[in-house]
Amino acid sequence: MYENPPTSKVFYRPVEAAIRWAGLLRHKKEIVTATVMPRQFPENLDCPRWNEFRLCTARIFDAIFNEELPYGLNGITSNDPSLWDSPDITVRHIDLKRWMRDHYPDQRPAFLFSRRERIAHPVITLEAGQAMLVERQAMKAQLEQCRHKLQALQDKHDALLKQSEEIPACAQCPITDRAETTYLNIIGSMLELMLGQSPSGIPYSNFKTQEAIVSALIANFGGAMGITERTLNGKFASSKRRLTNSSR
Template sequence: MNRSWQEDSCDNVRAYFSIYPVPVAAALWCGIPAGEVDEQLGMATAVYRAVLQHPYIPCLEPRCRAIHDAIDNGILPVSRENGRATDDHVAPERRHVSRKDLKTWIANEFPADKPAFLFDEIERHTHSSITPDAYRALKAAHDAKEQKLLQANERIRETEEAKGKAETERDSLRAMVDSLTNKLSAADVPGARAEKTYLNIIAALLDCINGSLPGIERHPSFASEAKLIEEIDRLFDGYAGLSASNLSRKFPEAKRSIQAG
């Protein structure tokens, strides 16, 4: 069984040390696939030494000329077939450029042009005007927005949790009132003993809701007894005996009843 290090072709490393004759470099720069370069160059015509013109690829000639011009002006290092950069004059037909030097030169002189044979996908999608300082500023702004989003999500979670608790308390209160209403409706005219029992129940519930008993805290949903009456009137609109006016009479009556013992 082959090991991973036996199967690694080191294509990236090989490409790093690649050297290209000027027409080949120009052809690759034009986007011609590496496997088709020789065929396409065979269709081209020399208009000058190592400057080729292609009938269907108009960028080939100007890019050949641009590379030669950069070599002539000492901007782009040049070598012969051995790949060793030299300051000596090299005949145009023998001029070779390294992949590394070609990439650096194109990045400096043509920052918007990032051919795939030199630049990876990330490099091709990174705008040349974004400097390290600009990137750090953008990242800091992005991180700050991410933090604000996390805080907003936490506040939403807390609000939803509080809403759920309030709804649970409301439903519990509604169930208590429904139970009391059902008991009251069991007889149209309750007897004196039953009436006192109901009033005592109401008074006991009021004391629990108002936090009037030792160790019992005021119900957080109702700031006052008037608020409780208002909510019952709203939530149980149409129920017999649960109007605001009737509750305003019954609550004091219930308190007097339980105080009388």
């Protein structure tokens, strides 16, 4: 069930609505006392956000003059221009709420909108929307750059795999310590990258764990020499240790 806050009424005089809109209900007495006519106020008043109150009042009357906001006498809609300067001119709660939702969507004053409405329908201002769009474009560019880098690394990985298949595994072609360190560093770097994320938190690959990488390698290249669970986990562990030692 919709529950109106205590400051809500069935209808309001424009001054009453402007006071609530500006959040000045506790200053209602001095504002009403200073009001000569519905549209005539002193230029200055010892009251916070006085200019904001004047602006809210002007906006309400502007909507009345331009037939955007129905008005009447003591809550009865009549849209009679002779009421414009009457102290009894009123606008209904439901009409005021509809008008504000249509023309000032960034405004959700508590006397018109319940707490549930304000939470369930958060408003994004134009400035916030533009900032979000700029941030989205920057993230999109960064993501594209990361994709290019990942593709380059994958191409290098494929080239290394192809090169390793062409190297005869024989005693006449031993791998030097320097070459082994290089390969282990490359494997360790690629492993960390495939399981890592970009600075913006976007994963570099779809793999979440080392076990997933091992399973994928076995599923796709299980017939190749060395592509076994035991060998892969052993090489990955060695590459991680070697990479950690190289970074110190």
